[in-house]
Amino acid sequence: MTNSFFQHKQTAHCESGVISNLLGHYGLQISEPMAFGIGAGIFFGHLPFVKVNGVPGTTYRIWPGAIFQRVCKRLGVRMESEKFSTPEKGMAALDKVIEAGIPVGLQSSVYYLPYFPASYRFHFNAHNLVVYGKQDGQYLVSDPVMDTVTTIDPESLTQARFAKGFPAPKGKMYYPVHVPPTASFEKPIKAGIEQACHFMLKVPIPMFGVKGIRFLSKRVRNYAENPGDRKATLYLGNIIRMQEEIGTGGAGFRFLYAAFLQEAAVMLNKDELSKLAGELTKTGDLWRNFAFAAGRVCKSRSADNVSYKELSDMLLECAASEEVFFKKLAQVKL
């Protein structure tokens, strides 16, 4: 399918991808890594008390919507964002806006998006996509993690936009009303880096940032006793999925952030950032090794204590490496 109206570019991650595609539509060219970096998307959190289907949550990124908010604020983009009390109102409002030729970002549940392979369709409510038109009763969709543009039927789109659960999208739709034709990225980059360092190093909660990786490491060490082999493989499986599934681009966003630093190094003419990007690439590779080893435990469905200990040690290595990295990044004079 060709599409001359809306320039669709496939990206790794839905939120930074939608930002890149939407702002690009208005002539403000910003790459996916740049959006991710300015929005300070990189993070780590392990939340054993927030369970989804009985499995503790792990995240390698900041909470949904934050990247968007920060990028808009830092670049001076004004967004119109709306939620709706009923699907009817939500769909009518969408029709009105796309009728006017405005591409619209939508929050939706992956479970109800028929164009995804069935195996990826879980109840995940924080997916972002762009609808840029309607043709023969079908909505024209640019989903940033898909290869090309696609279509969706109104019924599925309604279900996806008004899915229940956490976080409930409530039909959330957003579109820029003011985009500066050009923007200097210098200050936004600095602000983004500063914020990322803060979130990784200084949040005084043991489950977040570098501390969070050590916290997870400690729990993995005891997985044989708590929660026991059978559940432990599910727990590990979820950690891998959060790290590797759609949007993370492998290694839980670490490569994406490294790509940002590389771009920033050129823009700010700071060679140090480029060197640090190289270091973060190595950290990303540590994460990949961890996922590989964890995957083996999952496959054999059990591990003796040694294996959990090994996994735990690998996480400690990741934590140490990230700590060094972010401390250096925080020191760079921008």
Added chain:
Amino acid sequence: MKKEEVPQDSDNLHEGTFKQIMYAVDNSGNYVQVQSAGWEPENIALDQAWEEVNERVKQARARVEAGEISPVAYYMEKNLMDLPLLASYVGKFQWQVKRHMKPGVFKGLSPKLLQRYADAFKVSLTDLLQIK
């Protein structure tokens, strides 16, 4: 991760067409976008998540057939829902939904409420009452 190292471990879960973008470095050390057909650890994890779902669905089915639980519990598993999610779809408290999972209570539910469950599960009323 080097460009050549971007995993291409496709399996049937991807239906052969779905390719994700990954960022990897080329020979001169610059980051580029590369399409990946999938990676083994992710495939294992995804596979395992589905096996778990299928196992729970199977067990729920057997228990419905044995008359221990109502179809509500079966369809909840089948739709990958948990109790809080299902409760918010039908607009009831969790303890109410839990009650509706008892076959005796389920039998007495009003047609209106049954329809709400059918809508939440995207099945017909007949299928809700008699699981296929």
